[in-house]
Amino acid sequence: MMDGVQPYGNIFCIPHRGNHIVYLPLPGVILLANSIFVNLLYHALHGDKEAIVKLGVDSDFVVGVQESERMAAHLTHPRPLEEFAPTSVSLFLTNDCTLRCRYCYADGGTNNRQMPWEMVDGILTSVAKNVVRLQLPQMGVHFHGGGDVSAAWPLVVRTRKHLHDLTTSHQIKSITSIGLNGILNSEQQRWIVDNIDSATVSLDGPPVIHDSQRPFPNGQASFPAVHQTLKAFDAARYPYAIRTTVTSESVNHLEEIVSFFCENYEVKRIKCEPMYPRGRGLQRLLHAPDAVTFVEQFRKARALANQAGRELTYSGARLEVLTNVFCQAAGNSCAVTPEGWVTSCYEVLNPGDPFAEVFFYGRFNPVLQKFEIDEERRKRLSGLSVLNKPFCARCFCQWHCAGDCPVKSLHAERSPSDGIPDRCYISRELTKDQLIEAVENA
Numbered sequence: 161m162m163d164g165v166q167p168y169g170n171i172f173c174i175p176h177r178g179n180h181i182v183y184l185p186l187p188g189v190i191l192l193a194n195s196i197f198v199n200l201l202y203h204a205l206h207g208d209k210e211a212i213v214k215l216g217v218d219s220d221f222v223v224g225v226q227e228s229e230r231m232a233a234h235l236t237h238p239r240p241l242e243e244f245a246p247t248s249v250s251l252f253l254t255n256d257c258t259l260r261c262r263y264c265y266a267d268g269g270t271n272n273r274q275m276p277w278e279m280v281d282g283i284l285t286s287v288a289k290n291v292v293r294l295q296l297p298q299m300g301v302h303f304h305g306g307g308d309v310s311a312a313w314p315l316v317v318r319t320r321k322h323l324h325d326l327t328t329s330h331q332i333k334s335i336t337s338i339g340l341n342g343i344l345n346s347e348q349q350r351w352i353v354d355n356i357d358s359a360t361v362s363l364d365g366p367p368v369i370h371d372s373q374r375p376f377p378n379g380q381a382s383f384p385a386v387h388q389t390l391k392a393f394d395a396a397r398y399p400y401a402i403r404t405t406v407t408s409e410s411v412n413h414l415e416e417i418v419s420f421f422c423e424n425y426e427v428k429r430i431k432c433e434p435m436y437p438r439g440r441g442l443q444r445l446l447h448a449p450d451a452v453t454f455v456e457q458f459r460k461a462r463a464l465a466n467q468a469g470r471e472l473t474y475s476g477a478r479l480e481v482l483t484n485v486f487c488q489a490a491g492n493s494c495a496v497t498p499e500g501w502v503t504s505c506y507e508v509l510n511p512g513d514p515f516a517e518v519f520f521y522g523r524f525n526p527v528l529q530k531f532e533i534d535e536e537r538r539k540r541l542s543g544l545s546v547l548n549k550p551f552c553a554r555c556f557c558q559w560h561c562a563g564d565c566p567v568k569s570l571h572a573e574r575s576p577s578d579g580i581p582d583r584c585y586i587s588r589e590l591t592k593d594q595l596i597e598a599v600e601n602a
Contacts, residue, residue, distance in 0.1 A: 170229060171205070172556035173198050174592060181595055185482065185559045186235065187228030192599045235484050235559055241542050244522075244533050245290040246494035248300030248335075249283060251275065252509060253315050255498055257307030258343040259382055261362075261374045263405060263441040265507050268307035269377065273498040275312075280319050282529040283496055288326045298333035303356070306497065306509040308341045313348065320355050339403075341374070342386030349392040359400040360431070361390060365417035369410050373446065387424075394426040401429040406457075408435075411449035414457035415464055422468040429471045432458060434586065436568055438507065451582035455589045462593075476561040476587030479594040484545045486562045489519065491541035500524040502531060504541050505567050515567055556595075561587040 174181040180198055182191040193201070203211035204222050212219055253275045257268035284301070291299040301323055303309050309316050320336070327334045335357055342361045344352065352359060363386050364370040371381040393400050402421055406414060414432070421430055435441060435448045458474065465472040476486075487493070493504040501511060502522035508515045521541060522533035546552050546563035563569055564583050572581040580588075 171198075171202055174556070174595065176596060176599070181599055183556055183595055184225060185556065186232040187225045188482075189225060190595060190598050190602075232482075235482060236547070238545065238547060239484070239490075239542060241491060241539055244531065244535075244538065245294065246287055246531075247291045247294065247296055248302070248494070249287050250302040250304050250493070250495035250506065251280070251283070251319065252304050252306045252495060252497045253280070253309055253319065254312035255306040255509065256311040257305065257341070258311050258376070259308065259341050259374055260377045261341075261440070262443075262445040263373065263407065263435045263437075263439075265436065265439040265441060266306040266509050267439040268305065269311075272307075272311070274315055275496070275498045275500075276526060277315070277318070278529075279496075279500055279524055279526040280315070281322065282526055283524055284319070284323055284326055285529070286524075286531060287494075288330055288332070291332055292330050296332070298335055299327065300335045300337075303336070303338040304495070304506060305339055305341070308343065309338060310341070310343050310348065317351065340389070341382075342389040343382060344385070344389050346388075346392065349389055350396075353393065353396045353398045357399075359393070359398070360403050361386065361393075361400055362403045362405070363390070363421070364404050364406075365410060365413065366420045369413060369417065372409065373405065373407060390425050390427070397426075400427060401431055402427050403431045403433070406432060406434050406449050406454060408447040408449045411453050411457050414454075414461040418461040418465050418470075418472060422465065422470055427470065429473065430465060431473055431475070432461070433475060434582070436571075438567075438571070448582070451585045454582075455586055458586075458590065459593065474586065474590055476557075476564055476583060477590035477594060478560055479591055479598065482559045483562050484547055484559065486546075486565055489541070489566045490544040491521075491538055496524055500526065502533065507567050515570060518570065519567065555584075555588070557587050557591050560591055 170184055170186055172183045174183065179192055179194050182193050182198055182201065200211045200215045204215055205225060212222055254273065255266065255268060256272035260269055287299055303316060323334050338352065338356045338359045340359050340361045342363060364373045367381065367383040370383045374382055376382050404417060410417065418430060421427060434454050435446060437448060462472040489504040491504060495503050495506060497503060497509050500523050501520050502524065503509060503519050504521060505519040508519040510516065511520065521537040522531055525532050544566045546558055549563040552558045552563050564587060568583060
């Protein structure tokens, strides 16, 4: 628990300007109150009728809060494990890459494996059949990279065309998205605009920052190419987000980075994440930012983004979300590597990864043209819930960050240190900011 935040069951009290922000996550109640009110509220919610009278609130309010918590059983109890029948899929078509980012979690570009066509065909056909059988209106396909999709461009184009043919024949729709490093020529830029619904493009800041962290394999600057891609997207009014990775070298420039994005691009959403040491990041070419400094600089940069009408986000701070899992890695994500491994985590793509034994739960068999799933592993994945994290049980972020990114949490557990993990500190501080904003804007 962060300093000063007191939990009373599912009631949290956060000191704020001589009073307390009183927060009840499950019913979604946020109040600004003094200590007397806090104590009365606690007793009222535990059946003290005299406290209800002293509070001066309608007893229906107390009943409503209690009923809301009962209705949140889908959060406070384990989720049932549904049949494996993916209706969307993330395709990691290649682990080759046009860049050599110094912190790459996947060590992209160390080999150039591409997914065989018969595997692509079989995966899309299987997913489309699930959509039809379940009588759903659409299937989702996300093109992601353990490297970058531009390094397997002919395969990307062929895959998208096949998806179109499949969905047309089955009379369903497709929803597509793509992760890009921005290294595209003008023809590829136009193709993305015409064929993919939305994109996230990695850009770490102005040229001096970006080129230091995300160079070409020969060390040359990649910024000019990414800049041209974003300008082309802006000219086409194409919906995209920017994903920027913050290191110890760039953290004190975060205001400058966000200002640069706002002044040069039409991007509406900027996803800001601190570097995490995995893959190439373990080579110590770059280092993660200090958590306290990250929070300080994020606050300044977010204020600047707000003034410019943009949204600056961090994945662990999401007051608008109530969930018991951080992401779909808890058994509901279907992502396929170039070799055909089925993984639930976008950051675990290699069978040699120390966390492959956790997140790899099957394989696509291109001969039999079907998924072969280890249901026991999949069942264990469903346990990657905040319900199984005692450390989170008395935290006001419990139902928002939901225990944070599973692979990063597991890494932190295997590398214990004094105090709370950096990402926990960041999530708590930035979620607290959102609570304060909710009170002050009410």
